[in-house]
Amino acid sequence: MSNPEAHREKPMALLEAHHLTKHFGGLAAVNRVDITVEEGEIVGLIGPNGAGKTTCFNLLSGFLPPTAGTITFNGEDITGLRPHQIVARGLVRTFQLTTLFQDMTVLENVLLGLHLTSRRGLGQALWHRHAFPHDEIARSHEVLEFTGLASHAEQLAKNLPHGHQRTLGIAMALAARPRLLMLDEPVTGMNFEESQRIMGLVQTIRDRGTTILLVEHNMRAVMSTCERIVVLSFGQKLAEGTAAEVSTNRDVIAAYLGTGSAHA
Amino acid sequence: MKPKTVAMFFILGVVVLLLPHLAGKYYAHLFSLVFVNVILAASLRPSLLCGQLNIGHSAFMSIGAYTSALLAKKLGLPFELSLLCGALIATLVGLSIGYPALRLRGVYFAMVTVAFVEVIRLIAQIWVSLTRGMSGLSAIPKPSILGLVLETKTEQYYLALVLLLLVLLILYKVEHSRLGLIWKSIGMADNLATSLGVNVAGYKLLAFALGCFFAGVAGAFYAHFIRFLFPPEFSFLMATNILVYNFVGGKGSFVGPIVGAVFLSLLSEPFRGSPYETIFFSIAMLLTILLLPGGLITLPGKLASLRQWGSGAALSPTTVPAGAGVAVHE
Amino acid sequence: MTFELLIQSMVYGLSIGSTYILMALGLTLMFGMMHIINFAHGAIYMLGAYVIYYVFDQWGAAYFVAFLLSMLLLGAFGFVVERVIYRPIKGGIEPTLVALLALTTFLQAAGYPVFGPLDKDVPSVFEGTRQILGVAISVERLMILPIAGVLVLGLYLFINKTKMGAAMRAIEQDKEAAALQGVNVNVVNALAFAVGFALAAASGALMAPILKLDPMMGEQPLLKAFIIITLGGLGSIPGAILGGLILGFIDSVGATAVGVEQAFLMSFLFIILLLLFKPNGLFGHEA
Numbered sequence: 001m002s003n004p005e006a007h008r009e010k011p012m013a014l015l016e017a018h019h020l021t022k023h024f025g026g027l028a029a030v031n032r033v034d035i036t037v038e039e040g041e042i043v044g045l046i047g048p049n050g051a052g053k054t055t056c057f058n059l060l061s062g063f064l065p066p067t068a069g070t071i072t073f074n075g076e077d078i079t080g081l082r083p084h085q086i087v088a089r090g091l092v093r094t095f096q097l098t099t100l101f102q103d104m105t106v107l108e109n110v111l112l113g114l115h116l117t118s119r120r121g122l123g124q125a126l127w128h129r130h131a132f133p134h135d136e137i138a139r140s141h142e143v144l145e146f147t148g149l150a151s152h153a154e155q156l157a158k159n160l161p162h163g164h165q166r167t168l169g170i171a172m173a174l175a176a177r178p179r180l181l182m183l184d185e186p187v188t189g190m191n192f193e194e195s196q197r198i199m200g201l202v203q204t205i206r207d208r209g210t211t212i213l214l215v216e217h218n219m220r221a222v223m224s225t226c227e228r229i230v231v232l233s234f235g236q237k238l239a240e241g242t243a244a245e246v247s248t249n250r251d252v253i254a255a256y257l258g259t260g261s262a263h264a
Numbered sequence: 265m266k267p268k269t270v271a272m273f274f275i276l277g278v279v280v281l282l283l284p285h286l287a288g289k290y291y292a293h294l295f296s297l298v299f300v301n302v303i304l305a306a307s308l309r310p311s312l313l314c315g316q317l318n319i320g321h322s323a324f325m326s327i328g329a330y331t332s333a334l335l336a337k338k339l340g341l342p343f344e345l346s347l348l349c350g351a352l353i354a355t356l357v358g359l360s361i362g363y364p365a366l367r368l369r370g371v372y373f374a375m376v377t378v379a380f381v382e383v384i385r386l387i388a389q390i391w392v393s394l395t396r397g398m399s400g401l402s403a404i405p406k407p408s409i410l411g412l413v414l415e416t417k418t419e420q421y422y423l424a425l426v427l428l429l430l431v432l433l434i435l436y437k438v439e440h441s442r443l444g445l446i447w448k449s450i451g452m453a454d455n456l457a458t459s460l461g462v463n464v465a466g467y468k469l470l471a472f473a474l475g476c477f478f479a480g481v482a483g484a485f486y487a488h489f490i491r492f493l494f495p496p497e498f499s500f501l502m503a504t505n506i507l508v509y510n511f512v513g514g515k516g517s518f519v520g521p522i523v524g525a526v527f528l529s530l531l532s533e534p535f536r537g538s539p540y541e542t543i544f545f546s547i548a549m550l551l552t553i554l555l556l557p558g559g560l561i562t563l564p565g566k567l568a569s570l571r572q573w574g575s576g577a578a579l580s581p582t583t584v585p586a587g588a589g590v591a592v593h594e
Numbered sequence: 595m596t597f598e599l600l601i602q603s604m605v606y607g608l609s610i611g612s613t614y615i616l617m618a619l620g621l622t623l624m625f626g627m628m629h630i631i632n633f634a635h636g637a638i639y640m641l642g643a644y645v646i647y648y649v650f651d652q653w654g655a656a657y658f659v660a661f662l663l664s665m666l667l668l669g670a671f672g673f674v675v676e677r678v679i680y681r682p683i684k685g686g687i688e689p690t691l692v693a694l695l696a697l698t699t700f701l702q703a704a705g706y707p708v709f710g711p712l713d714k715d716v717p718s719v720f721e722g723t724r725q726i727l728g729v730a731i732s733v734e735r736l737m738i739l740p741i742a743g744v745l746v747l748g749l750y751l752f753i754n755k756t757k758m759g760a761a762m763r764a765i766e767q768d769k770e771a772a773a774l775q776g777v778n779v780n781v782v783n784a785l786a787f788a789v790g791f792a793l794a795a796a797s798g799a800l801m802a803p804i805l806k807l808d809p810m811m812g813e814q815p816l817l818k819a820f821i822i823i824t825l826g827g828l829g830s831i832p833g834a835i836l837g838g839l840i841l842g843f844i845d846s847v848g849a850t851a852v853g854v855e856q857a858f859l860m861s862f863l864f865i866i867l868l869l870l871f872k873p874n875g876l877f878g879h880e881a
Contacts, residue, residue: 061459087461099456101449112449115442116460176460317688364870370687371631372873375824379862379869382817386859500817504633504695511692542703549696553689554682 012075014039014211015060015091015180020069022055029055031235032069035213037180042202042212044226046219046246048255051232053215054096057184060213061093062086074179087117090179094169094186096215102158106149106168109157110140113172147171147201163194170201174210181205183214187221199225223247231255280425284418292421296489298529299424300482303431305509305521307478310435310471312510313444315451317370318472320377321479321506323384324354326498328480329487330388330395333404336488343408347484354480355473362472366465381503388495400494407488420489427485431478432522438474439518447471512552514559523560601729603846609735611842612742616797617815618822618834619749620790626766626829627786630687633694634675635794635819636812637701638668642795643811644705646802647714657719661741664799665792672791676784698812705809714807738800745796746835749789753831758785766829818845821865827875836876 015037022030030052037043045053058064060071062083070079073091081089101109114136144150147167152160157168166186173181186202187195199221206212216222222229223243231238231246233255239246246252284292304321311318332350335341341349365376388395395401407414407423414420438444446467449457454464487493505528513524531548556562617635624632642664650660679697683689720737723730753759761782764772773779797815805811822841826833841861848857868875 063458082463082465083458084461084463087459092461093459095455095459099453099459101452101456103452112445113460116446116449116457116462172456172460317691361866365866368869368873371625371629371828372869374631375820376866376869378817378820379824379865382862383859383866386855386862390853390855390859500813501699508692508695511689542699543707546696546698546700546703550679550693550700553693553696554679557683557689 012072013037014074015213016072017056017060018070018072020056020059020071021067022052022059022064023067028235030059030066030232033232033235033237035060035230035237037211037213039179039211040206040209041228042206042214042226044222044229045213045215045232046217046222046229047232047238050234052235053232054184055235056232057093057182057215061091061182063093087176090177091182092173092176092178092180093182094166094173094184096184096188100157100165100168100172103156105154105156106160106164107140107144107153109168110143110171110175111136113175114140114143117176143171143174146204147174148197163190163198166190167198167201170198170205174205178210180211180213183212183216185215185217187216187218190218195221284421289417292417296417296421296424297486298526299428300486300489301506301509301525301529302522303428303478303482304506305513305525306432306435306518307475307482308506308510309475309518309521310438310444310447311468311475312515313439313447313451314468314471315370315454316366316468316472317374317507318377318475319374319500319503319507320380321475322498322500322502323377323381324358324476324479325483325486325502326384326388326495327354327357328483329493329498330401330483331480332484333401333487333493334394336405337401337403342411343405343488344410347407347481347488350484350487351477351480354483355477358476359469359473362469362476366468366472377503378500381498381500385495385498388498395493395495398495400492402492404487404491404493406491407485424485424489427481431481435474435478436518443467443470508549512549512559514561516558517561520559520561527560598729599850600847601727602731603850604843605726605731606735607842607844607846608839609738609742609842610801610845611839612739612746613797613800614815614818614822614841614845615835615838616742616745616793616800617819618826618838619746619831620793621819622823622826622829622831622834623762624786624790625823627762628680628783630680630690630694631820632790633691633816634698634701635790636814636816637698638671638791638794638812639798639801639815640705640807640809640812641671641701642668642798643716643802643805643807644709644714644798645795646799647716647807650719650802651714651716661796661799664795668795669788669792672787672789673784675791676780676787680783680787681780702809702812709807709809716802716807718803734803741800742796745793749793749831752789758782762786818861821861823875824865824869825875827877830875830877833875833877 013036015035017033017035020030020033020035021028033052033056035043035045035056045056047053055064059066062078062081062085065080070077072078073086073089076089078086078089078091101112104112111132115132118136141150141153144153147170149164149167149171152164157165160168170181170183170186173183183202187198190198195218202212202214202225214222214226226243228241229243229246230240231249231252233251238255239249239252241249279286280295283295304325308318308321328347328350330350331353332343332346335346335349336343361376361380365373368376389397391397392399405413407420409423414423439447446457446462449460450462450464450467458464483498509524509528510521511524512528513522514520528545528548531544552560556566617639621632621635624630645664645667646657646660649655649663650657655663675697679693680690683693718734720733722733724733724736725731726736751759753762761772761777762785764775764777765779765782769779798812801815818841822837823834824837825840826835826837844857844861848860851857852860
């Protein structure tokens with residue numbers, strides 16, 4: 001963690017978004033939202049459909065430029081940086097819709113992920129053959145073991161069952177060695193066992209030193225895994241607190257009931 | 265490689281090397297132009313690997329051609345220098361249009377390239393004082409190496425061959441390096457590549473600029489070979505042809521554009537001059553797209569699997585047809 | 595530029611613009627529904643004009659009959675192309691574009707042996723001139739306006755007031771959702787091809803008495819239609835109309851003022867700038 005300045009009361013959070021705002025035309029999809037994520041936390045970002053959660057993700061990861069507000073990561077202002085620059089600083093995200101190298105095997109996907117994130121220079125990029133070096137192959141197998149995909153290594157990504165595809169997405173994001181991993185709906189649409197498995201994986205990832213921020217609709221998963229939860233509604237922060245605090249918050253309940261309750 | 269394949273390549277190499285002596289001046293001329301087409305097609309491939317639909321290649325050929333021709337005619341620059349300048353200017357122009365344009369999504373980028381081809385063509389037509397416009401730029405000096413003029417078609421053929429081999433060598437090395445792999449990952453899933461830290465815009469620009477450079481080289485050679493430039497030649501139609509060489513040959517392999525360019529250039533040759541030339545060309549295009557979506561490079565595989573069926577060989581569940589699974593990565 | 599020249603240019607701009615609009619409407623419809631740019635559109639324009647030559651000039655049928663025949667024949671051809679070329683290519687946008695390029699090349703090349711090497715002339719349908727604001731305007735050119743207007747109106751009514759049109763709009767919004775609601779996507783796509791081709795043919799048929807016919811005559815209108823749909827926004831019908839009018843003006847008034855090639859150059863430069871800064875054009879929507 002970065003060193004606190006003398007007059008500060010508490011050390012700076014790993015990720016701090018201040019008054020984050022995004023306008024699309026006349027509509028404010030995200031409106032003066034403050035989000036902080038301390039190192040080592042698992043934070044959940046929830047809210048009814050259209051609350052602006054995915055937009056927040058896109059803003060934080062640089063895929064969308066904010067209309068207003070600042071984003072600070074690890075003490076550094078990353079507002080307006082391009083996505084690949086943000087990844088280089090250790091903030092990595094996954095995608096809601098399955099985004100994989102569909103026609104390649106699971107192993108190749110992870111290899112490619114490791115390869116692309118190995119951050120070697122352009123000069124090296126040109127003059128080395130792309131045969132994957134042994135250490136990358138070894139590390140890929142490690143990642144597959146860790147995420148439980150080892151038995152699927154030779155399968156084509158597009159032939160994987162849905163749950164494993166999402167896991168593969170997480171595995172590849174891990175290849176970028178994130179300090180903070182942003183998971184976009186990691187267990188949405190999964191059955192109980194699968195979501196348990198993935199949330200367990202998320203816990204393990206955090207226990208190994210990666211901070212987690214996730215967006216989810218699956219309330220049970222969120223409540224049981226996240227230490228702190230931020231609730232968005234109509235682009236604004238509605239509430240923030242522990243699972244217990246948030247689930248009993250009147251405004252939160254009203255927001256969900258008003259638009260049809262999310263499934264537990 | 266199988267001994268049969270090695271033998272085939274050896275024979276091919278010999279034929280290519282001795283062509284002017286075996287077949288005469290006409291074929292030396294023809295194949296020089298085929299080589300130009302191959303350079304154009306192969307240099308478009310990096311853009312296509314990145315998933316960019318680029319229909320602007322003829323504009324950069326034009327820039328390379330006119331630059332080299334004018335530098336040689338008006339300033340007396342030696343061929344090596346004018347060729348290099350032509351390629352560099354083409355690259356600079358490419359960078360300046362590519363930098364803003366590459367942020368655009370697929371079809372919008374394609375439209376920019378289409379518009380750009382027309383812009384370059386019209387500038388060449390309008391700027392009569394520089395390019396002689398629709399009268400055409402003529403009396404372009406022949407190519408020369410180290411001051412020695414390459415007078416005959418045979419000598420120029422060998423120059424084209426050398427240029428071709430150099431370009432293919434560079435493109436081959438690049439495609440099979442990490443850079444090529446990054447390009448392919450961008451073409452497969454560019455959002456994913458971005459989220460893994462790849463500067464997608466930068467790498468797309470690099471692919472585009474490299475293509476522009478070699479298109480400029482092709483244009484410069486063409487200018488000093490044909491010795492006459494006429495703006496409407498470098499048209500939307502030519503740009504689409506270059507794209508088609510890649511698709512008909514096959515997008516899945518380095519060899520694809522080479523095969524496509526050679527096949528389509530030569531196919532129309534027996535009918536050169538008659539309208540049937542283009543007819544056969546376009547029918548070949550259509551049939552290939554419909555019957556061989558992977559391109560001509562998938563033909564050997566398909567033939568092999570057909571032979572398997574024909575010979576009545578029992579297809580056990582573990583038999584994998586030879587043509588299946590064209591490698592995405594090499 | 596004299597007043598007379600200005601008025602003439604403006605009216606001609608309007609009338610040429612309306613033929614461009616017809617081309618652009620077909621293109622933008624096909625793009626909106628299938629996300630393909632129909633590179634064959636120029637060739638269809640050319641064929642539409644040649645139908646007029648053969649049916650109106652050579653056989654001596656009434657122009658009106660020839661015009662309708664042109665639209666019907668090429669509309670039917672649109673059905674065929676959808677079935678034979680578009681549908682079998684499940685691989686996506688690029689192979690389809692290449693196939694359409696191949697089709698164009700074939701049609702244009704085949705034109706030479708089939709139609710003969712010489713340019714064709716179609717006689718005027720309407721003789722004489724009318725006085726607009728004291729300036730003589732050829733009736734031939736004037737008549738394009740109401741005919742094109744009727745077609746545009748017809749298209750509008752079709753898209754907005756018929757069930758098929760509703761199906762088209764549904765597919766444009768969300769193909770999967772439309773299919774789930776029972777829309778037969780293949781049939782509607784075929785119809786889009788047919789309508790698009792028919793409009794391109796109409797455009798060529800209208801210009802046939804005015805221009806010289808040659809097999810490559812469709813290339814320029816195709817490029818202009820590209821400009822229009824980019825200007826108006828890919829997939830937007832009102833955009834295509836407005837874009838067509840603007841380009842018609844640039845083409846005639848601009849061409850008279852600074853020269854044909856110069857005007858063309860300016861429109862392409864403008865398009866590039868537009869694509870770079872406002873790719874959605876005037877009315878386009880984010881696909």
